[in-house]
Amino acid sequence: MKLGAYTACLHDKPLPEALAILAELGLTSAEINSGGFLPPVHLPIADIRSSETARSEYLGLFAEHGITLTALNCNGNPLHPDAAVRDKHGQDVRDAVELAALLGVPRVITMSGLPGTNATGTKPAWAALPWESSGLDVRDYQWNEVAVPYWRDLQARAADADVHVGLELHPHNVVYNARTMLRLAEEIDATHIGAELDPSHLFWQGMEPVAVIGALGSLVKIAAAKDIRVNANAAVNGVLDDGFARVPVGSPGAIPLGGDYTLSEWPKDSSWDFVAVGRGHDVDYWTRFLAALAEVDPDMTVNIEHEDQELDQIGGLRSAAEVMLAAADRV
Numbered sequence: 001m002k003l004g005a006y007t008a009c010l011h012d013k014p015l016p017e018a019l020a021i022l023a024e025l026g027l028t029s030a031e032i033n034s035g036g037f038l039p040p041v042h043l044p045i046a047d048i049r050s051s052e053t054a055r056s057e058y059l060g061l062f063a064e065h066g067i068t069l070t071a072l073n074c075n076g077n078p079l080h081p082d083a084a085v086r087d088k089h090g091q092d093v094r095d096a097v098e099l100a101a102l103l104g105v106p107r108v109i110t111m112s113g114l115p116g117t118n119a120t121g122t123k124p125a126w127a128a129l130p131w132e133s134s135g136l137d138v139r140d141y142q143w144n145e146v147a148v149p150y151w152r153d154l155q156a157r158a159a160d161a162d163v164h165v166g167l168e169l170h171p172h173n174v175v176y177n178a179r180t181m182l183r184l185a186e187e188i189d190a191t192h193i194g195a196e197l198d199p200s201h202l203f204w205q206g207m208e209p210v211a212v213i214g215a216l217g218s219l220v221k222i223a224a225a226k227d228i229r230v231n232a233n234a235a236v237n238g239v240l241d242d243g244f245a246r247v248p249v250g251s252p253g254a255i256p257l258g259g260d261y262t263l264s265e266w267p268k269d270s271s272w273d274f275v276a277v278g279r280g281h282d283v284d285y286w287t288r289f290l291a292a293l294a295e296v297d298p299d300m301t302v303n304i305e306h307e308d309q310e311l312d313q314i315g316g317l318r319s320a321a322e323v324m325l326a327a328a329d330r331v
Helices: 015-026 045-050 052-064 082-103 134-161 176-187 199-205 210-217 283-296 314-331
Strands: 004-007 027-033 070-072 107-110 164-168 193-195 220-225 229-230 271-277 302-306
Touching: 004 070, 004 107, 004 314, 015 027, 015 052, 015 314, 027 302, 045 052, 052 082, 052 164, 070 082, 070 302, 082 107, 082 134, 107 220, 134 164, 134 193, 134 271, 164 220, 176 193, 176 210, 193 210, 199 220, 199 229, 210 220, 210 283, 210 302, 220 283, 283 314, 302 314
Parallel strands: 004 027, 004 302, 027 070, 070 107, 107 164, 164 193, 193 220, 220 302
Antiparallel strands: 229 271
């Protein structure tokens, strides 16, 4: 099993320095952003496409630090009803498959995406609880007219390139739990499309990640190590809390997500928060998590994703790495 980290939290540092940090923490895997919501800071796309020599030199940076490049991350919304976002993110995923094949990287990570309510919709709409039939109308359009055609094409491209694509089971996407992952796999006859098992979003939705691993089996292509903490406010607002605030495009701290959209400001009295691995679930839990992944694939890659706003980038990575390495020693 390979333990590593997603380098997005180190985008303020050049790649060699970021890799040196991962190596110092005892990690042996790196996941690099290739497009989508975030820019490809650590991936020189033009150079990689230009020559075998450039690709060898790039991979040599990882080898110098004892790190393996295990995945390209291209999280975005390739099904967005806004064509400016959909076209870019959709192409970024296709490009990520091409780049992974050129580099000999076995995995691409992305999200399944979310369309609008119908062909004229302009904003993504999540029909997660279609308790009355208009929600079923939305769900049927999103799946039959948009999601299945796109992912059937990606399945063919990924199979041709022999690159496996892991979809993060993320809310505000058509695929967000075991049922929807299994449905997509069946609809597109998946051989190279499966799940990235990120437990953080499963935790707050009330799922048990170890049970999800058991339900998906070989559809689990790669995993993330990311934790959450449920706060006292969940007792009165639940986890489907709408206390987010707008961050205008171009304002200080705004994180653009494509088109005219930005990452919203997190609720100040949040029902739950992302925390470093170990601050929400202990070493015993992560031992069970790794053991379940090892049953699917003894060579499974698990990359830490650090988004704990209470810890700095290095401190958060170090804390998570210590927990994950301790858990791996027990498996």
